[in-house]
Amino acid sequence: MALVVAALALSACAVASRPTPKHIFRTANYMDAAALSSRITALRGRGAPIRVAIIGGGLSGLAAAKYLADAGHHPTVYEARRVLGGKVAAWQDKEGDWIETGLHIFFGAYPNMMNLLSELDLHDRLQWKMHKMIFAMQGLPGEFTSFDFIPGIPAPFNFGLAILMNQKMLTLAEKLQTAPPLLPMLIEGQDFIDKQDELSVTDFMRKYNMPERINEEVFVAMAKALDFIDPDKLSMTVVLTAMNRFLNEDNGLQMAFLDGNQPDRVCAPMKEYIEARGGKVLTSMPLKEFEVDANGDITGLKMRNGETIVADEYISAMPVDVVKRMIPEKWSTLPYFRQLDELQGIPVINLHMWFDRKLQNVDHLCFSRSPLLSVYADMSTTCKEYYDEERSMLELVFAPCSPIAGGNVNWIAKSDEEIIDATMGELARLFPSEIAADPKWPTTLNQGAEAQARLRKFAVVKTPRSVYAAIPGRNKYRPSQETPINKLTLAGCFTSQKFLGSMEGAVLAGKLAAEVVALRAAGEATPGIKLPAKPAHAHVGGELPPSSAADTTRLAGRSPVAFGGGQMGGFVHE
Numbered sequence: 001m002a003l004v005v006a007a008l009a010l011s012a013c014a015v016a017s018r019p020t021p022k023h024i025f026r027t028a029n030y031m032d033a034a035a036l037s038s039r040i041t042a043l044r045g046r047g048a049p050i051r052v053a054i055i056g057g058g059l060s061g062l063a064a065a066k067y068l069a070d071a072g073h074h075p076t077v078y079e080a081r082r083v084l085g086g087k088v089a090a091w092q093d094k095e096g097d098w099i100e101t102g103l104h105i106f107f108g109a110y111p112n113m114m115n116l117l118s119e120l121d122l123h124d125r126l127q128w129k130m131h132k133m134i135f136a137m138q139g140l141p142g143e144f145t146s147f148d149f150i151p152g153i154p155a156p157f158n159f160g161l162a163i164l165m166n167q168k169m170l171t172l173a174e175k176l177q178t179a180p181p182l183l184p185m186l187i188e189g190q191d192f193i194d195k196q197d198e199l200s201v202t203d204f205m206r207k208y209n210m211p212e213r214i215n216e217e218v219f220v221a222m223a224k225a226l227d228f229i230d231p232d233k234l235s236m237t238v239v240l241t242a243m244n245r246f247l248n249e250d251n252g253l254q255m256a257f258l259d260g261n262q263p264d265r266v267c268a269p270m271k272e273y274i275e276a277r278g279g280k281v282l283t284s285m286p287l288k289e290f291e292v293d294a295n296g297d298i299t300g301l302k303m304r305n306g307e308t309i310v311a312d313e314y315i316s317a318m319p320v321d322v323v324k325r326m327i328p329e330k331w332s333t334l335p336y337f338r339q340l341d342e343l344q345g346i347p348v349i350n351l352h353m354w355f356d357r358k359l360q361n362v363d364h365l366c367f368s369r370s371p372l373l374s375v376y377a378d379m380s381t382t383c384k385e386y387y388d389e390e391r392s393m394l395e396l397v398f399a400p401c402s403p404i405a406g407g408n409v410n411w412i413a414k415s416d417e418e419i420i421d422a423t424m425g426e427l428a429r430l431f432p433s434e435i436a437a438d439p440k441w442p443t444t445l446n447q448g449a450e451a452q453a454r455l456r457k458f459a460v461v462k463t464p465r466s467v468y469a470a471i472p473g474r475n476k477y478r479p480s481q482e483t484p485i486n487k488l489t490l491a492g493c494f495t496s497q498k499f500l501g502s503m504e505g506a507v508l509a510g511k512l513a514a515e516v517v518a519l520r521a522a523g524e525a526t527p528g529i530k531l532p533a534k535p536a537h538a539h540v541g542g543e544l545p546p547s548s549a550a551d552t553t554r555l556a557g558r559s560p561v562a563f564g565g566g567q568m569g570g571f572v573h574e
Contacts, residue, residue, distance in 0.1 A: 017127040017259075017384075021108055021251035025118070029111035029249070033508075037067070037115060040515050044072035046522035050312035053078065053301055055287050058086020059503055060491040061317030062270040062281070063116065063510030064517075069277035071518040076279060078301070078309070080286035081565060084267040086319070087466060088503065089565055091263075098261045098386070099459045101565060102350050102466075103377060103395045105365055109245040109252030110504040112511060120273060125265050126256040127384060133253065135221060135367045137168065141432040144366065145169060149253065156186060156247040169218070174211040181208035185240050186247070190498070193240040197475040201231035201239055221367040224374035226500065227470045228348040228399035230406025238470045238500060245499070255365055257377070260385030287318075289326065296330035297486045313517045317491040317510060321345050321465040336484050339532050342477040343494055345465025346405055347412045349398035351423060354457040359392040359434055370426045374399040392453075398423065404469060416460040416568075424455065461568055467501030468494040480530035481513040489513045496530055 024030060050073050054061045057079025065075035083089045090100040106113060106126055117123050131149040147162040163175060170178070181204070184192040196204060201219050205212070215231055219239065223231040226238055246252035258265050271281040291300040291308065301309040316323055320343045331337050361378040368376055376396035380388035398419060400407035411419055425443025428435040428451075436454050437447040468474070478496045481489050491513035493505035512527075519526045 018129065020123055020126065020128060021131075021254055023250040024108045024111075024114055024254075027109075027111060027249045027252075029109070029245070030114060033111040033115035036112075036511060036515065037070070037119065040067045040511070040518055041070045043518040043522045043524075044070070046524075048521075049073050050517075050521045051076070052313045052315060052517055053309050053311035054315045054317055054491075055301065056080075056086065056317030056319075056492070057084040057267075057281060057283065058317060058492075059088060059266075059506040060086070060493060060510035060513075061315070062267060062274070063507045064315050064317060064491050064514045065274045065279055065281065065510075066116070066270055067511050067514035068517060069274050069279045071514065071521075073518065073521065074278050075274065076309075076311070077274070077281040078285040078287065078303070079281070079283045082284050083263055084271065084281070084283065085262050086317075086565065087463070087506075088262040088266070090261045093459065097352075097354070097393075097457075099352060099461060099568065100261065100350060100395065101461055101463060102348070103365075103375060103397050104258070104262065104503060105375075106256040106258065106503070107246070107252065108254040109249050110499075110502075112499075112508040113504050116507055120269050122266065122269060125259050127259050127382070128254065128256040129364045129382070131251065131254040132162075132364070133367065134362060134364050135169065136369050136430055138216065138369055141429050144362070155250045155252060158250065159247050159253070170211075170213065174213055177209070177211050178214050181210055182240075182243070185244050189244070190241075193237055193244060194475065196240055197235050197237040198473050199236045200472050201234050201236050203472070204236040205231075216369075221369050221374075224397070224399050225367065227467065228346050228374060228397065228401070228405055229469065229471070230400050233400075233404070233406040233469075233471055235470050235472045235475060237475050241498075241500060257365075257382045259383060287326065290314075290328050292328050292330055296328070298488055313487050313489065313520070315489045315491055315513050315517065317513070319345060319465060319492060320468055320494040323490070323492075331485060334484055335531055336479060336529065339477040339479060342474055343468045345463075346467060346469040347402045347462075347464050348466045349401050349411060349419060350461040350463070351394075351396040351398055351419070352459040352461075353394045353396065353420070353423070353427075353455055355392045355394070355453050356456045357391055357453050358389070359394075359431055359453055361392065368396075368426070368430065370429070372398060372422055373426050391456075394427075396423065404471075412462055412464055416458070419460055420455070420458050459568055463565065463567075470501065476532045480527065481509065482516050482526055482529050484529055489516045 052068050052073055052075045054065050054075055054077045057077045061077050065077050068075040083091055087101055088104055090098050092098055133147040134144050137143040137145055145168040147166055149158045149162050219231045223229055223234040226242055227234055274281055286304045288302045288304045290298055291302050293299050298314055324340050327337050361381050363381050365375055365377050374397035376394055378392050379386040379395045380393045401411035421441050421443050424441040428444050428447055434451050434453045435444055435447055436451045438444050438454055480496050491510045493501045493509055495509045497505055497508045499505040499508055516526050
């Protein structure tokens with residue numbers, strides 16, 4: 001049913017939070033996550049404790065350190081920036097407002113993240129929202145529609161019923177035409193899902209005669225939310241993987257917001273946990289290069305401050321684009337590292353927009369279905385730390401923002417003012433009776449006199465290389481955590497694991513890297529090295545071109561972007 005925004009406006013009250021859904025602790029995936037934790041912990045005392053140097057203090061590096069500490073080892077995390085978190089990093093402006101790299105949502109179908117929060121006793125920091133998905137209505141400014149999940153209906157029937165009950169986005173005939181191509185995902189599982197990686201979402205739709213309107217009504221929103229990319233560029237494996245996870249768990253799609261900023265509310269407790277067990281977490285420690293011997297084995301890490309770090313094992317938890325830049329010449333011809341040439345981060349822009357009054361809003365994540373915007377939330381309503389009864393602060397994901405992601409404009413190269421003006425035009429469509437005509441923002445000049453809300457401050461965070469671009473044919477090139485280099489293991493959400501480039505994927509990849517190192521220290525068999533069945537670059541004539549490390553040289557330097565993070569072009573604009 002259509003929901004007029006005014007009808008969903010919240011009264012001035014404390015931020016609402018629903019109980020933690022109990023079903024998330026009973027799923028097979030959660031049990032698998034807990035079992036992996038137990039296996040790693042059980043390795044404690046089997047072999048002498050070792051020193052492990054972990055490069056990168058994002059969620060993946062911190063997770064690797066946490067689980068290595070559980071196994072009785074001595075991890076040290078070296079983070080290049082002064083803040084922890086990587087892609088979930090945040091910092092404060094001169095007024096004390098938090099600027100976040102991205103708008104991050106916790107889903108019920110994030111088993112390793114939920115397991116980690118259980119182990120750290122942090123579940124009370126999640127603010128669970130109603131079990132629904134909210135979409136802006138195409139062509140009906142100011143109105144929204146939703147998929148509502150009825151409590152007590154098990155998965156996947158709850159999702160099917162939620163779609164059938166919605167009368168605004170698809171006709172009954174379109175819904176019936178959409179279902180059959182998706183059934184193999186539920187019946188055959190991951191084998192079917194993996195085979196679709198060569199197809200884009202649009203290719204898959206047309207191959208199976210799905211209605212074209214499913215693309216504009218659903219898949220555009222899903223694609224931009226999952227990988228900041230349009231459906232004609234996104235691998236169908238990504239959409240099917242997400243749907244398979246979410247549809248098979250009763251509360252898989254239920255969403256939660258963190259009650260504050262990620263560095264304080266998640267990263268700091270992880271740091272405290274690691275250090276309480278003999279590990280260390282250091283910031284402002286950028287890596288200069290790997291030091292290797294004549295055989296290509298690591299002898300140490302040369303840091304930019306001149307120090308050389310020597311450890312028993314090394315884990316790279318750096319983003320894929322930074323890893324490629326750091327590959328020593330002796331490794332550059334190995335097939336394992338050559339496959340990384342097929343992976344690169346996708347650009348994304350995160351916006352913070354503070355208004356001079358409260359906008360009518362919903363206490364939830366909203367899928368904008370805008371050509372320029374992915375998802376957004378009024379953080380002054382959804383998040384306890386950012387709560388404000390009088391004035392709204394919207395956090396929005398601006399995507400796609402470059403041609404590689406399907407956009408027509410390279411917005412990463414545009415000025416902050418150009419990006420905000422384009423966004424204000426989209427917000428004028430979403431809030432037609434509220435966003436005021438403002439000469440500073442030409443896209444708003446057609447607004448009526450009744451609209452009064454004005455932008456008082458904004459921040460634009462650009463991440464030129466975020467999560468890996470999940471374009472068709474790339475999934476097979478995601479490397480295993482184990483590498484052909486003695487004492488080196490990879491973490492990061494781009495590595496091979498069954499979840500996507502996400503917080504969940506980052507935590508799981510770090511956990512799997514910790515398992516590899518702990519097994520090796522215990523003298524036990526490890527999972528092994530994964531290489532693509534088809535050699536990298538075989539599709540361009542069979543010969544391997546020079547390593548793409550040169551393509552990432554422009555990421556060198558000391559800025560956050562150089563380390564795979566997001567940064568602002570200047571300070572917060574007022």
